[in-house]
Amino acid sequence: MAAQGRPHDPVPDDQPLPGYTINNPPLAPLVVDGRQARVLQGTTGHAAYIIEVPARWNGQLVMWAHGFVGESRVLSPEPPAFGLRQKLVSQGFAWASSSYYANDYDVKAGVLSTRHLADRFARLVGKPKKRFIMGVSMGGHITGRSIEEYPGYYEAAMPMCGVMGDHGLFDFFLDFQVVAQDLADLPAYPVPADYQTVVVPKIQAALGLTGLTPTGPDTTNALGKQFRSIVINRSGGPRPGDAAAFANWYRFLFGLATPRLPDGTLAQEPEQVATNLRTRYVPDKPVNVNRTVQRVRPAEPGFRFTRRLTENPSISGRLSVPVLSLHNLGDLFVPFSMEQLYRDDVARHGRTRLLVQRAIRAAGHCEFSPKEAGDAWDDLVRWERYGVRPPGDDVKTRGVVADPAYGCRFTDPAARNTGTRPLYPACP
Incomplete structure (x- = not known):
């Protein structure tokens, strides 16, 4: 039986699938x-x-x-x-x-x-x-x-x-984007084509993240500190090295957000299962994010809630x-x-x-x-x-x-x- 489970696979077993x-x-x-x-x-x-x-x-x-x-x-x-x-x-x-x-x-x-x-x-x-x-x-x-x-x-x-x-991984990636957007008052989800070049720099400036490094001074303002605390809590809670880890990763995490593909598969866009409908964000000051954040339903709820072996x-x-x-x-x-x-x-x-x-x-x-x-x-x-x-x-x-x-x-x-x-x- 072929790896994909198709009983009459036209591709020989010792050859890659088309495109590979x-x-x-x-x-x-x-x-x-x-x-x-x-x-x-x-x-x-x-x-x-x-x-x-x-x-x-x-x-x-x-x-x-x-x-x-x-x-x-x-x-x-x-x-x-x-x-x-x-x-x-x-x-x-x-x-x-x-x-x-x-x-x-x-x-x-x-x-x-x-x-x-x-x-x-x-x-x-x-x-x-x-x-x-x-x-x-x-x-x-x-x-x-x-x-x-x-x-x-x-x-x-x-x-x-x-x-x-x-699926909690993709919920975390979603949390990162929508919470940052909410605190910066720059709603942009689903993310537009210019998200990385235009929107993200504005978000980082609004939160005091521009220039933040793991070993440099803390550049964050009150909103940036709230954002960092929310990310720390959503990623495992207060723990040794958490602020340095945030400074080490925030640019990369912003970079994960890209516009949806017109016909993207679940493997190409695993975030289709992500949601924050029931997520409670902590801390809720100075902004009550739980009242103001954009709530996102899973784009493909069938894939999120099935027990089948999916991508x-x-x-x-x-x-x-x-x-x-x-x-x-x-x-x-x-x-x-x-x-x-x-x-x-x-x-x-x-x-x-x-x-x-x-x-x-x-x-x-x-x-x-x-x-x-x-x-x-x-x-x-x-x-x-x-x-x-x-x-x-x-x-x-x-x-x-x-x-x-x-x-x-x-x-x-x-x-x-x-x-x-x-x-x-x-x-x-």
Whole structure:
């Protein structure tokens, strides 16, 4: 069966779908203890793939789900990041990664292509004793939906910087634009063609954001301070480094708003599911935003409320296997609130015993050190193998998350001077 599930697909399985090309350059195999791993590459289910099997394979397979790659029509698989490729192979695990049969924000393609490749692995290499799945960003969305789409197929999961709050991510993007517009008294939703060149500079000037940087002086006026506080609350609440994270991300977030495509698909425009009809914004002073903000209904309510596997599907939180997640505190592309929404979903089903979450003190997106990712993987394997639930962070209790030392427990001190980490005070 083809990756899209069409019984009579006119495109051969080993070819990409129309409009796509494949880029899958040879990957040099790793050498562990003097023995070279085996790398297999090719195309299946209209998607490119890479498989690596160590010389001393332990019979277990890890599926890697890559993140969002934009509108590119080039399909490229990638190896596990953060030093995990080396760790997996050195521990005897095989890994496999699919490009997916489509790009854009197409979680459905990721879920189906990853499962298709896992099945293909059994024919190419051998049936694994166990299967794990891990992914980053949109790949976290794919990971979270995969373990629910195929209960019993994967043994455990490790989403990193993942869109675990599914539609809540696009609600956050909507909030950012309409609240900024409301406070600046510049209504512009749906956004016009000149939004980036004309409207956004006016909004930033009205809020005192022009020139704001993570390490410079606070240029915001009263309206800008209210806007920043609302964004902080909508992205996870007061927490260490929140003001610096806002200054690091606000330009990027404004840049996400583009005019609607005339015939855009859900994968091309995942914000079609976004709404703020029931959102309460805090703080409500000096402007009572809850009375004045534009309220937006989902453009495609059918896609928002369905349980079907769509390009932008829901995650229910009905866990049946251990899940260990990592998230950066100051990430505002996929904000920390994703972990809070996921925990709420899991708690509704009484499955919190199967969820461990960890906060990492950085403001980047998917900014993890090899130690942070590697320790999480080792703990997940130990949990799955021996039933020993590893420690994690409380992501929900407001006072806990706001503590100046929050996130220190699992943050790698050796990475202190890398990336955005200097924006955070040193841990005690």
